Amino acid sequence: MESTEQSKKDMIDLCRSLYANDKDSLNVIEEFERDYRPEKAIWWFTRDIFLYRIINKALRLQDIDQLYRMRYFITHLHAQLVERHRKQLQEGSFCGNILTVYRGIVVTEFEFAPLKNAVPGQYMSIPTFLATSDLSSKASSFAVTSGGNSGMLGILFKIEVDVKRCQTEFADITRDSSEPDECEVLFSMGSIFKIVSVNQDKQNLWNIHVKCTGEEDLDLKGLKDSLQKDIIQVNPLFSFARLTEKMGKYSEAVKYYTMTSNDPVVRSNYEDLSAVYNNMAGCFYNMGDMQSTLEHANSSINLLLTKYPDHPDLVSSYLHLGLVHYKKLEYLKALSIFKEAVRIQLKYPKTYPARLASCYNNIGLIYDEQKHYKDALGMYQECLAIRTVVQPENHPDVAGLYNNIAQVYQSQLDHQKALDYFRKAHEIKLQTLSPNHIDLALSYQNLAMSLRFNGQYPEFCKEMKNAYHIFSKNTSILALSETQKMRAFLMKAERDPRFQSEN
Template identity: 35%
Template sequence: MSEVLNNDKLIIIWLDANIDPKLERDLHCAVSVLKVFQDPDQCVDHIISFENGENVLLIVSGSYGRNIVPLIYQISQLVWIYIYCINKQVNEQWAKNYEKIHGVFTEKQELLAKLNKDIYVYTRNVEQITSSVCTNLGNSTRPLTEEKVTFMWFQLLIEILLLTPQLPIALDEMLNICSRDYIDNHAEQTNITEFKQALIPEKAVWWYTRDTFLYKLLNKALRTQNIDDIFRFRYFIVHLHNQLTQLHRDYIKSFADKSKELICYRGQQITSNELERLKKDLGSLISMNGFLSTTTSFHVAKEFALKNISSNTKPILFHIHIDLTVPTSTPFANISQWSAFKAEDEVLFSLGAVFRLDLIKQEGNLLHIHLKMGTVEMDPQVKALLDYTRQEICSTRMTFSTYGKFLALMSEFDSSIKYFKQLLIQLPNNHPDLATINNDMAYAYRESHQFNEALEYYNEAIRRRELQTRMSSNDHNLDLAQSYGEVGWLHM
């Protein structure tokens, strides 16, 4: 597992002699931490006290800004500065000497619009990325490594999330988790209510690009690779993937008779240990275990790579090369028209994009890492294992039972059994998948050495399969024979 450093604590500090309560409420909605000061000395002392990982956006009046900006400008935690004043022309004269100043504003809404857009761009570029690495590419004679197995499992999980049927309760399951995590946050509770009332599939990208509970909790689940949490977000993951699939078709068409290669960039920082790991993995496949935000602007990505470098990180710039003539199973698209913030150059990749690590090159103080978009078919071992496991889980199609069988094969027996029991409650008693669900739950019990429970659910699977055989023209004899065989094994 490869993990990229994340400086995710973003703080707004507002220094002004006159504090507008309405603006203060709006700023509280933008980030989780807002500090308001009317005394310049206290404000400067507070900024100086910050540690690495705490990143500051400073809003300051023109009169105060003229004096304190030179004092704090070199502090690494200070990301950007916004001058909120009465006389724009006067303050623009001195502000132009400081690159970190992102604008001089006299209108509240103009300031908020710029601030929210910058927060969006910033959080997308510093968001921690986890990835699975598939080494020994193309060597089918070496033993299958744990890394390849992890790589395969995540690719299969994505397939299951996208193709398994969903019950109406899936939305409620997701929002219940979100409500619990933000129980004391009024702004996020309002967002959760709005999401439940207003979500339509065509607005999935818009919701993902808003800096709300949804983006934060979904990416936390993907970053930590908590399978149960990821599955709880399946409702939204499917909608977002499907919208990206639709946008991808039009995006690819827009390149007709133009360039056959697209290059996207992502600038960020990683630890020295991660850098050494990447160098060792040259030529390997890398699977991004989340939705990947990139830009077609080299300069935007470079700016983020070189911003606020700490003593324990190295700046890197990913160059992602995409052959537009080769079909891909992972959709990507320019989302500027659909985003909550109009970052014109943003290209978003769906879950589990696979790349080959082709080249690592140092140029000055910036390390350039070149990736080429690919597929799991680039590694024969992983493809063979994926095909075999897919057949074990579902020989013909994805059903409600598929995810539970997936968990059981991963030896996550408690989670598997819990999932199956939820299905038995939620599905109608005559649902055709119930025979398979009982059979697969019996398998989970058997593999966890709970043989009495296994026998109980195998017998229920047999009862249902015998009924299906009598009442249906479809041939269920093989399924029935399988269940009888499992019962026979338990009696041995």
């Protein structure tokens, strides 16, 4: 366990560096260093000072370095909010089962675009701590006034909360606030809401009605849980590495995993060190670095084999190792590795059943490459049977499976069925991935190629452009390679009348 004083020092040093030229803020930082107590976390957060600005900006931008350095205060703030939430539910502090609160915000047109196109039933996640008011007039007044600037839009959120079922921690913080005259309800980071409606009123104010009913998207909930729990676990470096990996920032995750692997406590435990190497292998695989994937997967496997030849964690490392050989077109070797993973996993049927699904999926990939299409579809059906039980229907792994089924149909020249499954996969990824996630770019690319095979050329060009825009913002080996190829292709397509819209 790291020193509390060290985590506090990390935070204070960051705050001083960010406000080095602001004397007033430096004075408040000194006051915080001298007087702060964990039971006053909400009070400090509600002061219009450095804490609120730094933390919510870091959460909004997913700045993992700053979040890590602010972990000292975030831990206390979340813990106090959880305790207030528990106590208020026990005491029946909320009138009725439905709580309605409001929040006015101002965003750029670019930031608003995803919300503008949102449809009822879609889920949205707000990464920051969210302060709300029970007065719609106050919230809308802020949004209307601040949204009058050129290029800025005012948004009023109406939030309905099923008090007993909502999975997000929230509490009435009026008594804890630095401004007790204002009635505020504070939601913890990563709150998940279901969109009811989006419309614009006569004042050009956008009204977004959302609900929190406990029916949250499970993948967004997974990210919320990572934000909340990983920050405060025993080994914060490993936790932040996992969080960064979940966000698709693989090179940053490798940095944290490397630091973790040098921790003497981690190195003294073969299972922990093996887990770090295995996760690094996954990151390198997603970055397109097959050699590093191979090295780290083997390091993970060798650590486990020396202690326990049938250790259940071997399955995950074998999956990474097999995928490398699959990418190298060494199908028989990959198939042998995946079958060994199945053998081990079947010994632990109740432990990580999703891993068995991954084994079947990967064996299906090999059968597909060997043109054994019937066998491939059989493996994919075995995989789907497991995933529909242990994972929600819109889980990213289900999207990957639909994508693989689509590839089989495409190989069989059944392009319409292929397009149907690519669309199923793409709809899930639109719901569950961040807008610039590289997997979303790959999904746009697959959808585009299927549209081309079906003769839908303008639509093909549109989806290829969507893929290109995401690839161009990523720095992985895969993204750089795809960006160059797609730029050349799109330039060529601009001169081909088949790819032009009929409008």
